[in-house]
Amino acid sequence: MSNDVENVTPARIHDFAWGMARTATLVTALDLDLFTAISRGADTVDALQKNTGASRRGLSGLLTALEASELLERSAEAYKLPPDVEKYLVRDSREYLGDMRHIHRELNFRIWPQLTDAVKEGTPRTEIFATSADEVWSQITPYMDALAAGSGRWIAKVAEDVIPKQPRIFDAGCGYGGCGRSLIERWGGSVHGIDRESSVTLAREFAASANLADRAEYQAGDLFEQDWGGPYDVVLLSNILHGYSPDRAQELLARSVSALRDSSSVIILNEIVPDDTETDPVGAFFSLQMLMTSEGYAHDLAAYHSWLNEVGFTTRRELRSPTGPGTLVVATKDGVK
Ligand SMILES: C[S@@+](CC[C@H](N)C(=O)[O-])C[C@H]1O[C@@H](n2cnc3c(N)ncnc32)[C@H](O)[C@@H]1O
Incomplete structure (x- = not known):
């Protein structure tokens, strides 16, 4: 020895x-x-x-x-x-993150003991992205909404140059709407969001209590099936692409291109992207989390770049969220700029 x-x-x-x-x-x-x-x-x-x-x-x-x-x-x-x-x-x-307990109690304590089966079979134990899974989302969305609202305030500082005054915003998979809401509070304009029925019901209530009901409109349905409307000045994809396979993530980006005006931007945020050391435990554990709950993965930045490029975006900025874990990618629809 x-x-x-x-x-x-x-x-x-x-x-x-x-x-x-x-x-x-x-x-x-x-x-x-x-x-x-x-x-x-x-x-x-x-x-x-x-x-x-x-x-x-x-x-x-x-x-x-x-x-x-x-x-x-x-x-x-x-x-x-x-x-x-x-x-x-x-x-x-104001920075309280303690509601993370709901994610652990409602999701992680239930799914992680099933990791061995998920690894053996390579399939999710419980689908929370592709199906509505209301009872899980209703427990964990308030925490995500607080994170999303915080991210919205952060974007207001770091992506100011890509958001015009009085923007028309589309919030894809808006959850309770925190991110889009905090942007229109800061910029004026309006937000249109799509998510499952149970989420948009609460998104409407939250918008009403923030006196934003006349500028925030929410539609219940599936992002892959619904017409997103538009054209918009900004598309937000917050905490959603990592729940999908590369093909479907790219499909959401292609839909974003179609919904945007020329030279306007998609803002991708709160996605768990592994850092480039390849030893990032949050990214690696998150991929296992996605294995157990979805078809998704903690896609790396190279993947985001190639999808964005392929569907017609130019990447302008990538930043790590200061309250992490999460990454911001801002990309502008090709043509001008
Ligand atoms: C992790 S949550 C993020 C919510 C919000 N964007 C945020 O950042 O707080 C993902 C959301 O996307 C919604 N979602 C995922 N796939 C969807 C689909 N195909 N159609 C509609 N909503 C979808 C889920 O219902 C959930 O509310």
Whole structure:
């Protein structure tokens, strides 16, 4: 046995194997809204027990696991939050991401135990893209909508030059409409979205409560079958192409070209695109997630470029989302510019 092999330990492997416990620990802390409680001053076990109603034994174990995972810090008896936890996991924060718990609870905890079968057979365990799967989407869409609205505010800064004033926007697979809504709040203009019935019903309600009902119109149906209307100044494809095979993703891009005015742009965002190290765990795990739930894949940027090019777009910009994981690609319909 070489020295290298003799000196190794299984520590890294054990650590990897406990990955599921990490996810569950975080989800439970979010279910109990523990980080919010600490941020509001309930920072001891006694105060947290009163606040959450959880058992002493369970809570102590959970706090220890969170501290060991560096999601909490402690001095004497008082817990405090590291800055990233304070910013993203406290409900009062505008950047709150804690509703990610729904994706884990409603989807990941159910599908990941089926990975072995999915890998053996190469087929999804549960289709959530091609069919409506309402009960799953109704749980996870509010979180995605918050992410989408945040991305809309971000695009407002980084894609300002491709969005004209008072744009006509098409939001393909709009979910609850957060992305398009935040763009027309900033730019004026109007948005037209297509998604399943259950999503557009809520998209209409959200638009009405933001006083945007007269500028936001939603249509129920299948993106591959419905007429998208147009011509538009912007087509948004947010968090959708990675759910499809290369052929179908390219078909959505071809439909985007047809729906756009000349020289206007498609904005592709929140797609999980692996980074170019080929060792990006989020991209790689996401592809497995897509294997279990769809025909999709975490397509790489080279694939996006070639599809865009083939259907008649010129890529203008690619950026990683600052709140990641997710990538933005802006491409303009060929002809001018
Ligand atoms: C991951 S969600 C993203 C929603 C929204 N664009 C966002 O960024 O928050 C994907 C959405 O695309 C919708 N979708 C996927 N394929 C579709 C299709 N063929 N027709 C209509 N909607 C579709 C799903 O119903 C779902 O709401």
